[in-house]
Amino acid sequence: MFVLDRHGDPLDPCHPARARRLLAAGRAVVVRHTPFVIRLKDRSVADSTVAGVQVGIDPGSKHTGLAVFTDRDGSRAGRYAIQLDHRGGAILDRLAARAALRRGRRGRNLRHRAPRFLNRTKPTGWLAPSLQHRVETTLSQVARLTRWAPVSAIHVEKVSFDTHALSAGRPLEGAEYQQGTLAGYEVREYLLAKWGRTCAYCGASGVPLNLDHIHPRSRGGSDRISNLTLACIGCNQTKNATPVQEFLKDKPALLAKILKQAKAPLHDAAAVNATRWALWRALEATGLPVHTASGGRTKWNRFRTGAAKSHTLDALHVGHLETVTAWPSAVLVVKATGRGTYCRTRTDRYGFPRLRLPRTKHVKGFATGDLVRATVPTGKKAGVHTGRVAVRSTGSFNITTRHGTVQGIGHRHVRLLQRADGYGYTTHPETRQGAAFPPPPEGGDIHAGGT
Structure with missing residues (x-):
């Protein structure tokens, strides 16, 4: 607490x-x-003697993990875990719907303001609203943690994959993570994401996968990331040192797809990496020490400590560490729900108003989204109900609890616990600890096979 x-x-x-x-x-x-x-x-x-805590952040597209932990000479102990669920998809859908309504109105010969396409410039570092939302909500949670706990440092994944390490072709000077056990982890994690954790030749998934050289090394192929793919053991052994053009001569469509995908960058990773860089710059502006690492190192840390895969455990394993001694048994799931809308009407399919909403959002001192506790003494709804309230102008509210929604509770039975802050809160158990050395999830292990 x-x-x-x-x-x-x-x-x-x-x-x-x-x-x-x-x-x-x-x-x-x-x-x-x-x-x-x-x-x-x-x-x-x-x-008091305040030892201080540190915060680990694992940024993601739909979910971001945050972990509050103590660090004693590389030995970490998790104290609090938060999974932040973003609403970037909902924002993108709203923007697309608004654009469609505006295009429709312009095309119906109605009176409207002339479109302005040439007088709008984007500032440096601009991100799409669905991406900027991820940065701002994550930064908001970090700001709250710094108000509630003595945060002394922040650890964040700056990139999903160290692309310089992927393309350098040699050990980087002064980069210790390139040596020893971690060597090749960036390449393996990148290929798993790029090829969908499936065999490029037969499409098999959930089986051990090998690294395969599209153009065999024995025929002059390189070790560059653009010449590597994933292959199941059977396809890898069958292909052996055969040129890919000869191996797939009966499947020209698959051959063209593999050659095209091998040269294409990982677009999803590029978008997430752009968000991570913007988050890193925002965290630097807080004045706290910010330490960065890659997703490959996080996975290697989990592999060493035997932790299972989850957003919050990834956040706990970000950066340099020796061991993890403990982590919380429960995770607080924080879902970005928004604070409602300023619009007090609902529109029809053409974008015109069809009904009006109440002029005020507060009814009997409550607003939709407030955390409340209702104590109903008698009747079918008798009992204590704790959850989020949806207000009605009649004074009869609906309360959504972890067991479902209870409708029609009078406002006289309701007591306010916490004002709505744009987030919904639930808890779930943390992922159980895995085996001592678990294989990488979702698609099996990757072995250094290939020719």
Whole structure:
């Protein structure tokens, strides 16, 4: 649990049992329900020894993992885990719908403002709204963590794959991660993502895959990433040193597809990498020390510690570490839901208003999205219901709990726990620990095969 001193400055997090004892003894008060934050009445930072915590971030396209942990000479212990669910897809759909409505209105000979296409410039570092949303929501969560915990450093994946390491063809000077066990991990992870964790020749998935040289090395083929693909053991052994043109002479369409895909970059990784760079620049502006690493190193760290694959465990394993001693048993899932809309009408299929919404979002002191607890004494809905409320102007609310939605609860039975902040909160168990040396997930292991 996050702990603040009497002035609101962050102290080291404590165990939930200790937080309950402090609240029962009257030494602390609840500041926030989710995530749970308490404030001590009789202690300040000056009277305490604060060791500090660090934050690991694993940026992703749909989900971002955040881990709060302590670090003692490379030995990490996870204290809190957050999975942030983005709404970039919803933003993209809304923008596409708005553009379609505007194009439709312009094409119906209606009076409208002339389109302005030549007077709009994009600033340096501009990102599409669906991408910028990922940066801003992640930065917002980091800002909250720095208010609730004494964060001393941030670790973030700056790139999914170290493309310089992929194309250099030689060990990079001063880059220790290129030596020893990690050598080749960047290449393997890149190829798994590029070729969809399937055999390029037969399409087999969920089986061990080998690295295969499209143009065999024995015939002058190079070790560059553009000459590598994935092949199952059977296809790899059958192809052997045969030129790919001869091996696929009866499948010209597949041959053309493989040759084209081998030269094409990984577009999805490029988009995610652009978001990660923008996030890194925003984190640098906070003034905290920011340490960067690649996704390949994160996977190697998980491989060494035997941790399973999850967004929050990836965040815990970002960067340089020796071992991980513990991680939380539960993950707080934070879903970006937005704060509603300014528009107080609903439109028809042509974009014209068809009905009106209430002029105000607050009803009886509550707004849709607030976290509430309703205690109903009698009737079919008798009991305690805790969840997010959807208000109605009649004063009869709907409350969505983890067990479902309870409709028609009178506002007199409802008590506010926490104002809506644009996010929805749930919890789920953390992924169980894997084997001591688990194979890479989703598609089996990659062996250094090929010719």
